Amino acid sequence: MLNQYFTDLHIHVGMSHNGKWIKIPTSRRLTVCGILEEATDRKGLNIIGIIDALSPLVLADLKMLIEEGVLVSASSGGYIYRDNTLVVLGAEIETREVNGGLAHTLIFVPDIQTMTTLSTYMSQYIRNINLSSQNAHMPLKQLIQIASGFEALIIPAHVFTPHKSLFGVCCQRLSHILSDQDMGKITAIELGLSADSNMADRISELAGYTFITNSDAHSLDKIAREYNIFSMETLSFQEIVKTLSRTEERQVIANYGLDPRLGKYHRTFCRKCGFTDNQAGLNLDTCCPKCRSNALTKGVFERINEIADYAEPHPPAHRPQYCYQIPLEFIPGLGKKVMAKLLAAFDTEMNILHYATYEALSTVAGTKIANFIMTARVGTATISAGGGGIYGRMLNIVDK
Incomplete structure (x- = not known):
């Protein structure tokens, strides 16, 4: 029997248990223990990926929790927290292509022993192995060869963003920098906050890959801002392998992500005057139409239009x-006090977002908040697009 699991595989660690920074700038509350509690108690996730496990500081915290029995080894890889949350160990590693473009890739392994060995191996390439997302000073092709030797899951991260991503700054096609064999070792593709499946399915070579959407959380609040529903039998690393490869009827049955317009790199943006291109698409060979500067950051929308094979998406059957x-x-208007009332009534954010009825939401938070949540749930919200590092926003009726 297959079960459904809420999954976020891209959560960063900000600080170690003994107070040493791992990712700057993030929150001091973003510790391994803080992530486990937030993801389970408040968010209602079933599977989480702890990124930055390549850091010896994070490995030490994980080992401590395993020794204390807080994390228990799953039979087929990964660790179980409080009987119902699977923790998988991952790393986000930065690579550099010959054109100078930087990209991030997620690497997942089944247990702490394998991650410890990988950390020791990668320390010869990464200058400060204790910190998050460090440049390995190698192209993706070499990282794939190394990671596959550890039987790792390999997932290029936020692949369209204008900073540190494959399609954003490294290449127009994976085949331009990878062999067919290398491409075959990629497990899945992470879309990023400013893109969705329809946008990515305009690129033909991505048709064979499973898409996932993750939070890339740099704070506890951001956990599960994007997530997936995995359909698999039990909570284990090997079940995730089957799910992402779509074998034995395991599969990702839904991606839950921001409307791309809410992403902070969705549209082209002028860093000097704040102009955001919300129209048909700006020709980036020209200067900003508002202030005439050359300080434009290309949006994901414009980048995909530039490199797409198809004018419309061509989604595969899977x-x-x-x-x-x-x-x-x-x-809008959902502050900490109202949020506390909602959590008291419905236990987790997944319950609020997916299961609470309009009547129940209205009783707890009022009709205005209930209306916003329901329009967000069914995808009919009015949104002002983001760009250049500034998130879009959901509009109140008075903003229109």
């Missing part, structure tokens, strides 16, 4: 539904 999920933090 592609699951992409559901626009607006995080509760984007809901």
Whole structure:
């Protein structure tokens, strides 16, 4: 029997248990223990990926939790927290192509022993192995060869963003920098906050890959702002392998992500005057139409238009539904006090976002907040697009 699991595989660690920074700038509350509690108790996730496990500081914290029995080894890889949350160990590694473009890739392994060995091996390439997302000073092709030797899951991260991504700054096609054999070792593709499946399915070479959407959380609040539903038998690393490879009926049955317009790199943006291109698409060979400067950051929307094979998406038969999920933090007027009432009534954010009825939401938070949550749930919200590092926003009726 297959079960459904809420999954976010891209959560960063900000600080170690003994107070040493791992990712700057992030929150001091973003520790391994803080992530486990937030993801389980508040968010309602079933599977989480702890990124930055390549750092010896994070490995030490994980080993401590394993020794204390807080994390228990799953039979086929990964670790179980409080009986119902699977923790998988990952690393986000930065690579550099010959054109100077930088990209991030997620690497997952089944256990702490394998991650410890990988950390020791990668320390010869990474200058400060204790910190997050360090440049390995190698092209993706070499990283794939190394990671596959550890039987790792290999997932290029936020692949369209204008900074540190494959399609954003490294190449127009994976085949330009990777062999067919290398491409075959890629497990899945992470879309990023400013893109969705329809946008990515305009590129023909991505048709064979499973798409996933993750939070890339740099704070506890951002956990599960994007997530997936995995359909698999039990909580284990090997079940994730089957799910991402779509074998034995395992599969990703839904991606829940921001409407791309809420992403902070969706549209072309002028860093000097704040102009955002919300129209048909700006020709980036020209200067900003508002201030006439050359300080434009190309948006994901414009980049995909530039490199796409198809004018419209060509989704393969295996592609699951992409559901626009607006995080509760984007809901206008939903402050900490109202959020506390909602959590007291419905236990987790997953329950609020997916299962609470309009009547129940209205009783707890009022009709205005209930209306916002329901429009966000069904994808009919009015949104002002983001760009250049500034998130889009869900509009209140008075903003229109």
